[in-house]
Structures are given as C-alpha cells and as structure tokens.
Amino acid sequence: MRPLQISPETAVKLAEKLNVPLEQLMHMPQHILMQKMLELAKQEEEEKNQE
Template identity: 60%
Template sequence: MQPLRISLETAQKLAKVLGVPIEQIMHMPPHILINKLREWEQKEKRSGSS
C-alpha cells in the first residue's frame, strides 16, 4: 500500500487530532482515515454541545 498523498503538515495535524503516530496516518487506508475523522467529528459535536 502506498502512503497517502497528503502534506507533512496535514499528516501532523491529523496525527495530533486523532492521537495516533504520524507513521500510522501516512500508511492508513483512506477509508479508515475517513471513518476515524467521522468518529472524531461526532465526539467533538457531543462534547461541544454540553
């Protein structure tokens, strides 16, 4: 599997937000990354509305 085609800065921001190592972000399949971002978004919505 090839690394995601995202910039280093984007990978660093995603790693920080999702709490995973940058290497894992770079080699994560795109559909899994999208699912993790959806989960994070839902968590933010729940915590933000309290």
C-alpha cells in the first residue's frame, strides 16, 4: 500500500488531531483516515454547538 499523498504539514496536524503516531497515519488506508476525519469533524461541531 502506498503512503498517503499529503503534505508533511498536513500529516503532522492530522496525526496530532487524531492522536495517532505520524508513521501510523501515513500508512493508514485512505477510507479509514476519511472515517476518522469525519468523526473528528462531528466531534468538533458538537463542541461548537455546546458553547
């Protein structure tokens, strides 16, 4: 499987947000990464609505 085709800056930010090691993020299947990003977006939206 190819590593994700994203910039180093984006990879670092995503790894921090998703709380996963950078190496794991880069070799994560794209569909799983998209699912985790969707969950993160939902969580952030809920936090905004609670303010």
